Amino acid sequence: xxxxxxxxxxxxxxxxxxxQPVVGDAVSGPLKELSVERIxxxxxxxxxxxxxxxxxxxxxxxxNASAASEARVQVHLLDKSRVLLKDxxxxxxxxxxxxxxxxxxxTHTRSFQSVRLKKPAEGVNAAWSEIVAxxxxxDVIVFRRGPDTLDELEGVIHDVTAEEVEFEIDDEKxxxxxxxxxxxxxxxANRRELPSTACAVDDVHGSRWQAKSLAVENDEVTLxxxxxxxxxxxxxxxxxxxxxxxxxxxxxxxxxxxxxxSPQFGTKILPLLEKWNAYKRDHGFFTDTLPxxxxxxxxxxxxxxxxxxxxxxxxxxxxxRLQALVGIDNRYRPNGNVEFVIxxxxxxxxxxxxxxEMEPIQLNLDISNVRRLRILCDIxxxxxxxxxxxxxxxxxxx
Numbered sequence: 302x303x304x305x306x307x308x309x310x311x312x313x314x315x316x317x318x319x320x321q322p323v324v325g326d327a328v329s330g331p332l333k334e335l336s337v338e339r340i341x342x343x344x345x346x347x348x349x350x351x352x353x354x355x356x357x358x359x360x361x362x363x364x365n366a367s368a369a370s371e372a373r374v375q376v377h378l379l380d381k382s383r384v385l386l387k388d389x390x391x392x393x394x395x396x397x398x399x400x401x402x403x404x405x406x407x408t409h410t411r412s413f414q415s416v417r418l419k420k421p422a423e424g425v426n427a428a429w430s431e432i433v434a435x436x437x438x439x440d441v442i443v444f445r446r447g448p449d450t451l452d453e454l455e456g457v458i459h460d461v462t463a464e465e466v467e468f469e470i471d472d473e474k475x476x477x478x479x480x481x482x483x484x485x486x487x488x489x490a491n492r493r494e495l496p497s498t499a500c501a502v503d504d505v506h507g508s509r510w511q512a513k514s515l516a517v518e519n520d521e522v523t524l525x526x527x528x529x530x531x532x533x534x535x536x537x538x539x540x541x542x543x544x545x546x547x548x549x550x551x552x553x554x555x556x557x558x559x560x561x562x563s564p565q566f567g568t569k570i571l572p573l574l575e576k577w578n579a580y581k582r583d584h585g586f587f588t589d590t591l592p593x594x595x596x597x598x599x600x601x602x603x604x605x606x607x608x609x610x611x612x613x614x615x616x617x618x619x620x621x622r623l624q625a626l627v628g629i630d631n632r633y634r635p636n637g638n639v640e641f642v643i644x645x646x647x648x649x650x651x652x653x654x655x656x657x658e659m660e661p662i663q664l665n666l667d668i669s670n671v672r673r674l675r676i677l678c679d680i681x682x683x684x685x686x687x688x689x690x691x692x693x694x695x696x697x698x699x
Contacts, residue, residue, distance in 0.1 A: 424448045498527055502515065623666040628662065
């Protein structure tokens with residue numbers, strides 16, 4: 302939940318950022334304040350405030366792109382943070398990470414899932430991912446035997462130096478040259494229950510830090526990941542603050558449990574029409590974007606439906622709101638007339654006739670405790686052929 306984010310600090314007014322709201326156009330300007338409740342930027346007409354829950358991303362304008370360099374080591378944390386490094390050393394489970402931007406980070410391996418020592422290669426990437434995701438009963442070291450073959454061996458990983466990994470197997474410690482290894486995976490007997498990500502922070506080196514807390518002060522970002530790793534990064538090396546992480550899901554990124562288009566009258570070419578009139582994700586009917594309202598170029602996220610279409614989603618997590626901008630496709634206005642209905646757990650939550658003569662409406666529904674979400678774009682009273690409905694930026698939020 303966003304309320305778990307402990308975010309404070311004020312940036313210098315010279316730090317320009319671009320704020321991308323969930324709905325609406327991006328806004329740029331000097332950043333005045335960044336907090337769990339709000340983001341404030343200044344402008345010629347005064348301050349402009351955004352609720353943090355209504356923001357997708359905050360992107361610093363000035364970045365030290367020249368600082369980016371090629372990683373030699375990849376560390377994945379238990380919270381799905383991806384950390385790219387110059388090097389890694391481990392002594393008595395205490396790791397020293399050499400950051401690509403300079404400096405080192407000291408942390409414990411209790412937060413580590415895997416360490417990859419070789420540069421990813423297409424022939425073995427799938428095999429590496431399978432090993433990392435697999436169920437293990439001990440630490441694992443992984444050998445690259447060829448361009449497309451990996452072997453693994455279970456035991457206990459001890460110290461790691463620039464030249465070797467100390468590996469214990471059958472009660473005997475054996476030094477293994479790092480040049481022989483693809484990487485290694487840590488075993489954790491008691492997996493900790495981790496909180497949700499509050500903000501994902503991407504840096505210019507390609508790392509993605511899943512933060513549960515962070516603060517920005519004096520052009521530095523101090524963050525603690527969900528797994529408990531604390532790091533300080535220069536603001537100039539931050540690519541983006543992603544406030545949507547873990548709190549927002551677009552319906553267009555979910556596979557519905559079922560979807561169906563039905564004609565008003567029976568037809569012999571139903572299979573062909575079902576395919577032709579099936580709902581669209583992230584583009585409209587015959588368009589690359591979703592043309593709705595006054596958004597120049599249309600929207601790039603959302604759903605397009607032709608009456609009569611029904612979508613059913615099975616929600617496996619707790620979400621609180623269903624939000625979208627809903628209206629008839631601009632290309633068919635002022636025509637178009639649909640009956641738009643939404644149910645949650647078979648209880649009707651919303652019903653409205655939407656026509657092409659209306660401006661798009663802002664949908665903001667309470668879906669607390671809803672597990673089965675059903676959306677219907679039905680044929681309207683006028684039974685027109687221009688019933689193309691768009692749910693722009695359709696999303697569920699926590």
